[in-house]
Amino acid sequence: MMDANDGDRPLGGLEAYRLRTILCNRRNFLIGTGFLTGLVVTSQWQPVLAYPKFQNYPFSLGVASGDPLPDGFVIWTRLAPDPLNGGGMPPEPVEVRWQVALDENMRRVVRRGKVLANPDFAHSVHVEVEGLESGRWYWYQFKVGKEVSPIGRTRTAPAYYSSVKEFKFAFVSCQDWENGFYTAFRHMAEEDLDCVVHLGDYIYEYAPEAGKPRQHNSPEITTLADYRNRHALYKTDKYLQAVHQYFPWIVTWDDHEVENNYANLIPEENQSSKEFITRRINAYQAYYEHMPLRKSSLPRGVNLQLYRRFTFGNLAEFNVLDTRQYRSDQPCGDGLKPRCVDAFNSEATMTGTKQEKWLFKGLDKSQARWNVIAQQTMLAEFDFDPRPDIGVFNLDQWDGYVAARDRLLKYLYQRQPNNPVVITGDIHSSWVHDLKLDFKNPASVTVGTEFIGTSISSDFPKEFIAPVQAALSDNPHTKFFDGANRGYVRCKLTPELWQSDYRVVSSIVDENGTISTLASFVVQNGIPGAQRLS
Secondary structure: OOOOOOOOOOOOOOOOOOOHHHHHOHHHHHHHOOOOHHHOOHHHOOOOOOOOOOOOOOOOOOEEEEEEEOOEEEEEEEOOOEOOOOEOOOOOOEEEEEEEEOOOOOOOEEEEEEEEEEHHHOOEEEEEEOOOOOOOEEEEEEEEOOEEOOOEEEEOOOOOOOOOOOEEEEEEOOOOOOOOOOHHHHHHOOOOOOEEEEOOOOOOOOOOOOOOOOOOOOOOOOOHHHHHHHHHHHHOOHHHHHHHHHOEEEEOOOOOOOOOOOEOOEOOOOOOHHHHHHHHHHHHHHHHHHOOOOHHHOOEOOEOOOOEEEEEOOOEEEEEOOOOOOOOOOHHHOOEEOOOHHHHOOOOOOOOHHHHHHHHHHHHHOOOOEEEEEOOOOOOOOOOOOOOOOOOEEOOOHHHOHHHHHHHHHHHHHHOOOOEEEEEOOOOOEEEEEEEOOOOOOOOOEEEEEEEOOOOOOOOOHHHHHHHHHHHHHOOOEEEEEOOOOEEEEEEEOOOEEEEEEEEEOOOOOOOOOEEEEEEEEEEOOEEEEEEOO
16 A cells, blocks of 8 residues: 655545535434444444443544545544543553454455554554545444444545546634634535545644633643644544544644644743744654544654645545645744844755755646646735835745745746645635736736635634725735635535535634535646635
């Protein structure tokens, strides 16, 4: 089986398939009825001689799957009977059994096995299932002792280069626990999707803030125990669990998984180099422990390999970037301000040289109709104060790394990979950009399209909305902006059309808030740039 980090061959998974009965009954499937143990067919499990005993349900954090390939995927869980206090497991390995079936009742089991949940990795389990049929749904479940997990549903990718007529996914980011409820995930669980892409800020590191709808469970996190408990807190959310349970995920991180606006080994706030390196090691390990990632992403020292590529037949190829671990320090002291000369430094990088070459090589070899760059911060230029001789830019974004952005956009112009589309998170607001070879020239050639999704729950400052709206006319490549709403972006791809629907919820302080489509944009095959449908 191909490694998910191999840049020389494509990876990924999908094909349209609708299980309407499950979709119509999803709330009852997990949220209404709890842990799905009624669906277990115990005769399918092989007996064991001894059973660990748990004071509470060990699968309190649910199940998840991810990194879909044509012949398999990763399935994940973590044993945590006391999830917010270190997990509540004994300091010894525990055997966990798993099985994968062709049906939701787990009667037609096609793969099964055993794995040790190791205390060194918080008793998390990452099973790389392989040898499966491409482009179809599977169901999976774990068992430890007499306890069984929820039944998860996941999907393999279509075969490499196979003809794929339709692919549907959603992309999300920025889910600050304290700022509100996961109303968006509640509705996403009922969407018809082939996978979910998470672009970062899965957790936030901050201490509790009074007056918020929900509270973090500790002061600002720095230790491995802190990060484990914070991930566990977020994963106790029933709607987040549901979306993990129903779809395979492709994940990458941004900054808050470690610390706001960190860059490589450089912290945002005053910490010694040694302190921050230790903190990053802790954060990276806890991230791996709580995500459905392959062994190729196992932390090694201070590093964790996260950039990788997934291909879905001949329709789409996803280049998943990591723009935090290898980047240069933000120029000009960071922040929202005029650019200094350092913002144009030709040696500055968002991705590091190795990842940049990997990206260009993959785009050059791609045979996909749609070439997706899944990454964190806004790629397009945006001048927040376009008065003559002023210019205000967000220097944590690619606007602080102008030479690196120019290299990417020039590459797209010169090599012309099919239909490049960038999907982005981070900024807690919705945007659509035409990616220009020269943003200063409205007549410049458009080389790609960028869709930026709003947050699941994190706020966009209300005081910024009017200034951004006032600046839109002086940034004509920006086709759309909304800073008032939370939600996600739902995308539907066919060989001739990409459609992005900006799905927004009526409230993040009311779990029963409604969902609607704020705007829809399309990109036509062979014509870069977005056109609004509604």
